[in-house]
Amino acid sequence: MTIKHLLTKEQETFLKKHKISSELLFDAEGGDITEDLQKSMTEADKVIACNTANCSENDTHTLKTIGGFCPQCDTTKIAAALRELKPGYIYISGSRRGGLIKIGSSNEGKSKTLTLNLSTARDGGYDDWELLFSAKTTTLGRVERMFQDKLSEYKAAYQHEKSGKLQNGGELYRCAYLKAKEAYLSLQEEQQFEFTQISEKKHIISEYQFKNLKIKSSTAVTEA
Incomplete structure (x- = not known):
């Protein structure tokens, strides 16, 4: 059949x-x-x-x-x-004001990050997002899905405004940049993903080492 x-x-x-x-x-x-x-x-x-x-x-x-x-x-x-199964860039960005990390993807290495600072895409209500890490992959959606799954216990319940409408910010996490980078490296080793055009702003990542807050319930969090 x-x-x-x-x-x-x-x-x-x-x-x-x-x-x-x-x-x-x-x-x-x-x-x-x-x-x-x-x-x-x-x-x-x-x-x-x-x-x-x-x-x-x-x-x-x-x-x-x-x-x-x-x-x-x-x-x-x-x-x-x-x-x-499409090529593109996976990225980690951070908001110091929000104490948040974002795991996202883009078909272009820079255009997505630029939209983060526009009034039409204020993730979590913040406009100070900084691109911290990016890498190109041939299986963009797969990498993004698995990457976000690895950080699911740190998922933040925030909304962002896009085109005048509030939407759930499903890509936002209450964790340190280092925790997100560890998830990326773990995924790379476990799944044998190949990445190219890797870029990391090592000179500023120390400013994004937020507390790792695991979600215990809809209202409570615990530091990890």
């Missing part, structure tokens, strides 16, 4: 509309997105799972991105999934 036989007519139309090739699909065999399934998808260079467990919001939806989101419910998750 081919992948296409697992799709409904609605899903075929949806995938065609969003230009998602069937070559990027993986048969979840009725399961949900687990670490094992993510690993299998990564090894096979697939980014969208089909034939998954039903979506909690709509039981006719059986597609999931490799990140575990239903692309039919939230089409904004499609871009992140398709970025898994």
Whole structure:
């Protein structure tokens, strides 16, 4: 049975509309997105799972991105999934005023960082973001997803304003630059990722060694 036989007519139309090739699909065999399934998808260079467990919001939806989101419910998750296998720059930036570290990505090495200081993209409500580290990779979305997973226990619940609207700042962390750099090096060793055009502002990183605050609950944090 081919992948296409697992799709409904609605899903075929949806995938065609969003230009998602069937070559990027993986048969979840009725399961949900687990670490094992993510690993299998990564090894096979697939980014969208089909034939998954039903979506909690709509039981006719059986597609999931490799990140575990239903692309039919939230089409904004499609871009992140398709970025898994595209080249670009992963970066670490910091805000001294906010005591925050940001893990982000960009198709261009500098343009993304410049937008951080614009009034349309005030991450966490701060405009003093400084690019601290960047490196080019051929699997941008994959690196970004795994990088952020490694720092998930330090994730900060902040919002930022973009185009006049508040959005969740899912890439912000309450940790030191050193903690983020350690996560990057660990990921590089474990996954054998290759990075080029590596740049680090060693002369200022000492100013971004914030406290590492692990999230214990929605209201409490603990220093690590």
